[in-house]
Amino acid sequence: xxxRLICLCCFLSTxxxxxxxxxxxxxxxxxxxxxxxxxxTAQPDGSACRQLTRGEGDFLEVDPVFSPDGKSILLTSxxxxxxxxxxxxxxxxxxxxxxxxxxxxxxPDGRRxxxxxxxxxxxxxxxxxxxxxxxxxxxxxxxxxxxxxxxKTIAFACRWDAGNALYTVPADGGKPTKVYDEQGxxxxxxxxxxxxLVYETEVHLxxxxxxxxxxxxxxxxxxxxRYGRFSPDGKSVxxxxxxxxxxxxxxxxxxxxxxxxxxxxxxxSDMYPDxxx
Amino acid sequence: MTKLPIADCRLSIDEAKAACSAPGPAAxxxxxxxxxxxxxxxxxxxxxxxxxxxVLYDTGMASQRPIASQALAEKTGWKxxxxxxxxxxxxxDAVMMNDRLAVAFCAKGGAVNVYAHTARGWAxxxxxxxxxARAAAQASPPQPAPSRLRVxxxxxxxxxxxxxxxxxxxxxxxxxxxxxxxxxxxxxxxNQVLEIMxxxxxxxxPDFFGDDLALSDTDLAALRTPVPAERxxxxxxxxxxxxxxxxxxxxxxxxxxxxxxDQPVGLRVDCGKDQRVYLALFEGAGLWRQQGAPGGxxxxxxxxxxxxxxxxxxxxxxxxCESSWLGRTPAASPSDPRRPCLVYPLDREASTPxxxxxxxxxxxxxxxxxxxxxxxxxxxxxxxxEATPDQVMNYLEAxxxxxxxxxxxxxxxxxxxxxxxxxxQKRIDVYAALAHDARALPAGELPDKVxxxxxxxxxxxxxxxxxxxxECEDLARVLGETIGSADPxxxxxxxxxxxxxxxxxxxxxxxxxxxTVRRLRLLCEPEPGHPDTxxxxxxxxxxxxxxxxxxxxxxxxSQTGVRPANE
Numbered sequence: 001x002x003x004r005l006i007c008l009c010c011f012l013s014t015x016x017x018x019x020x021x022x023x024x025x026x027x028x029x030x031x032x033x034x035x036x037x038x039x040x041t042a043q044p045d046g047s048a049c050r051q052l053t054r055g056e057g058d059f060l061e062v063d064p065v066f067s068p069d070g071k072s073i074l075l076t077s078x079x080x081x082x083x084x085x086x087x088x089x090x091x092x093x094x095x096x097x098x099x100x101x102x103x104x105x106x107x108p109d110g111r112r113x114x115x116x117x118x119x120x121x122x123x124x125x126x127x128x129x130x131x132x133x134x135x136x137x138x139x140x141x142x143x144x145x146x147x148x149x150x151x152k153t154i155a156f157a158c159r160w161d162a163g164n165a166l167y168t169v170p171a172d173g174g175k176p177t178k179v180y181d182e183q184g185x186x187x188x189x190x191x192x193x194x195x196x197l198v199y200e201t202e203v204h205l206x207x208x209x210x211x212x213x214x215x216x217x218x219x220x221x222x223x224x225x226r227y228g229r230f231s232p233d234g235k236s237v238x239x240x241x242x243x244x245x246x247x248x249x250x251x252x253x254x255x256x257x258x259x260x261x262x263x264x265x266x267x268x269s270d271m272y273p274d275x276x277x
Numbered sequence: 278m279t280k281l282p283i284a285d286c287r288l289s290i291d292e293a294k295a296a297c298s299a300p301g302p303a304a305x306x307x308x309x310x311x312x313x314x315x316x317x318x319x320x321x322x323x324x325x326x327x328x329x330x331x332v333l334y335d336t337g338m339a340s341q342r343p344i345a346s347q348a349l350a351e352k353t354g355w356k357x358x359x360x361x362x363x364x365x366x367x368x369x370d371a372v373m374m375n376d377r378l379a380v381a382f383c384a385k386g387g388a389v390n391v392y393a394h395t396a397r398g399w400a401x402x403x404x405x406x407x408x409x410a411r412a413a414a415q416a417s418p419p420q421p422a423p424s425r426l427r428v429x430x431x432x433x434x435x436x437x438x439x440x441x442x443x444x445x446x447x448x449x450x451x452x453x454x455x456x457x458x459x460x461x462x463x464x465x466x467x468n469q470v471l472e473i474m475x476x477x478x479x480x481x482x483p484d485f486f487g488d489d490l491a492l493s494d495t496d497l498a499a500l501r502t503p504v505p506a507e508r509x510x511x512x513x514x515x516x517x518x519x520x521x522x523x524x525x526x527x528x529x530x531x532x533x534x535x536x537x538x539d540q541p542v543g544l545r546v547d548c549g550k551d552q553r554v555y556l557a558l559f560e561g562a563g564l565w566r567q568q569g570a571p572g573g574x575x576x577x578x579x580x581x582x583x584x585x586x587x588x589x590x591x592x593x594x595x596x597x598c599e600s601s602w603l604g605r606t607p608a609a610s611p612s613d614p615r616r617p618c619l620v621y622p623l624d625r626e627a628s629t630p631x632x633x634x635x636x637x638x639x640x641x642x643x644x645x646x647x648x649x650x651x652x653x654x655x656x657x658x659x660x661x662x663e664a665t666p667d668q669v670m671n672y673l674e675a676x677x678x679x680x681x682x683x684x685x686x687x688x689x690x691x692x693x694x695x696x697x698x699x700x701x702q703k704r705i706d707v708y709a710a711l712a713h714d715a716r717a718l719p720a721g722e723l724p725d726k727v728x729x730x731x732x733x734x735x736x737x738x739x740x741x742x743x744x745x746x747x748e749c750e751d752l753a754r755v756l757g758e759t760i761g762s763a764d765p766x767x768x769x770x771x772x773x774x775x776x777x778x779x780x781x782x783x784x785x786x787x788x789x790x791x792x793t794v795r796r797l798r799l800l801c802e803p804e805p806g807h808p809d810t811x812x813x814x815x816x817x818x819x820x821x822x823x824x825x826x827x828x829x830x831x832x833x834x835s836q837t838g839v840r841p842a843n844e
Contacts, residue, residue: 057679058679214432216432217434217454217456222631245641257328
């Protein structure tokens with residue numbers, strides 16, 4: 001089955017997506033194409049799909065993010081029964097549990113991570129294991145932290161009774177500033193120059209400047225688009241496309257200014273992509 | 278429950294007016310139909326632009342008639358209003374345009390026209406005007422011209438224009454977004470109703486789980502009550518290449534046919550201050566099809582024009598259909614082969630091209646939720662979505678493929694599912710009690726249309742007996758035991774199918790009963806402007822009281838997006 005999928009990916013890439021037209025780098029994502037949710041990698045043209053993490057059992061591995069130097073991957077795993085943050089080498093070996101929590105993101109220098117635990121956001125120093133709460137007590141349902149590339153700011157989403165909202169907060173802590181609070185906005189991610197955040201509404205992806213201005217619809221397709229991430233050169237956005245909010249999900253790439261989508265994956269469900277140079 | 282530890286950041290969770298010197302709506306429609314007929318049948322406008330945007334133009338000169346397709350394409354002498362310039366004074370007509378829709382505010386041409394982009398250019402599909410009065414379902418020629426234009430928003434993401442209408446108080450805000458095939462209209466101060474004019478052969482009220490309601494133009498001309506639609510309806514027109522969808526967020530918003538003389542020429546939708554109405558246009562050869570009836574096409578080897586979930590509805594008495602999913606569920610066999618059958622796309626599937634939209638896509642994009650969430654919320658099961666039989670069976674099947682399935686979690690979800698099924702049955706029992714009480718009323722004193730509707734409801738209820746709960750519980754027990762055994766996959770297929778059938782039967786029964794109650798209420802409620810609906814008899818008043826006992830729980834809101842869950 002896996003071999004068939006690899007062949008399919010390769011076949012599709014040769015037919016539809018000449019290598020010369022796609023950006024460089026590696027995509028990491030999670031997929032259930034072999035049954036359980038595991039981490040996979042692929043080239044940005046969808047070729048060379050490869051399973052990175054393995055292991056039998058019902059545990060889940062999701063939310064993979066490349067370290068800034070590209071040598072490690074931070075991910076969320078339920079190995080052992082409890083959701084925790086794990087680090088693996090870029091080849092999938094050397095799995096090491098860091099702490100309880102999920103939705104981890106690296107600081108630009110790779111020395112710290114920001115993550116979610118108990119619906120609060122925390123920053124953890126990877127060298128000494130010290131942790132500091134980032135979000136104020138009154139922010140009860142926080143999620144999806146994203147560290148800006150200049151290291152100064154963290155964007156995140158918070159759920160209120162009135163709906164979701166996007167915020168930014170200084171990476172060292174402080175009062176969060178609201179960016180946008182309509183259409184169920186969540187899952188913010190920074191552009192490489194920190195000039196834009198890509199985020200998701202109930203069904204589409206949008207971009208917005210961190211001051212809450214210039215809010216633009218990025219994806220204009222049928223179905224549901226989720227989890228957008230900029231390419232390292234900022235020219236493209238990779239995202240998950242589902243027929244409905246229940247999936248199944250496939251990965252697509254679109255120009256960062258909007259336009260025609262290009263499909264990367266087939267079969268199973270593929271989610272939470274990250275893109276390294 | 279063990280769930281995918283994904284971001285839990287969401288709440289738990291849509292040339293009519295013509296010509297020269299302002300003729301009446303009927304003439305306008307005739308011209309629109311003529312224009313439509315001259316268009317090529319092959320029209321594939323559903324594509325994606327390389328550089329999607331929305332632009333607001335000033336045509337420089339006010340047109341005395343609807344702007345022609347060629348003028349929209351060439352834009353000679355038109356001026357694009359710079360981004361974020363909101364104080365522009367229009368020298369000509371205002372036109373907002375994306376790659377799928379154009380909306381032209383023609384002050385001297387007498388209408389706000391909505392165009393769809395077809396393979397052969399732009400074609401008028403609808404026009405609209407605001408109205409300060411809720412009554413008066415008759416169109417009054419000439420249609421008022423837009424006036425008092427004000428730019429509210431103007432950027433590459435969206436354009437919004439406020440317009441008033443000559444001789445009428447009130448205004449409406451029209452917003453067009455990049456790349457989207459729909460227009461959002463929001464009521465302004467003093468507005469009550471949005472009048473939408475569009476040519477149509479059928480008005481369809483889709484019911485994702487139950488049966489559709491399909492009203493022909495003849496049915497509409499005779500309709501003396503509001504349209505019993507909840508949040509959306511479809512207008513099927515042209516030669517199968519035009520489909521217009523109207524959506525509105527609130528269950529309290531009413532929709533009536535708009536008449537001109539004896540002819541239905543469109544819709545009137547409640548659109549008071551800050552209330553929204555969405556208008557989506559779908560284009561393409563073979564977009565919808567009528568077959569079986571005189572004048573309709575034969576089924577033959579016809580194939581859908583694109584991959585999607587296509588609805589097949591055989592139209593019966595009282596506009597009630599026998600609906601099925603083309604190629605997915607067994608088609609109903611019409612008792613009378615001369616009955617028309619309408620086929621149209623309703624929802625997408627995994628293979629539907631990204632750039633192709635379906636009505637359910639528009640529902641999700643505008644109202645913020647899909648049909649499943651809508652039904653569960655409306656019937657009071659909003660929080661139970663992940664315990665529906667279909668969801669739990671999806672999870673169970675995924676677990677069964679694993680070498681080490683999470684048996685405990687499967688059993689926990691099966692228990693939640695049986696609770697969900699019992700809850701749904703309680704709601705069905707409420708409808709059964711209503712039907713029983715209504716049957717006790719003297720039929721002769723009730724409106725003529727009531728008994729057939731009660732018959733329909735009775736058939737629906739009989740398809741969903743209370744024993745389904747026990748059956749589901751037994752099946753859940755079997756499934757819970759089987760998942761823990763060696764190689765469970767082969768033995769799961771039959772009980773899994775049986776559980777899914779129970780879920781579908783309940784959804785169908787709930788949907789059918791809800792639609793019937795809505796139609797009964799419209800028949801019995803005193804309605805301003807509709808004297809035929811005033812309940813003059815004691816029996817009708819009693820029926821209205823009985824209907825009040827099944828008042829639907831809190832309606833869904835637009836903040837009901839559901840985070841992708843386990844598959």
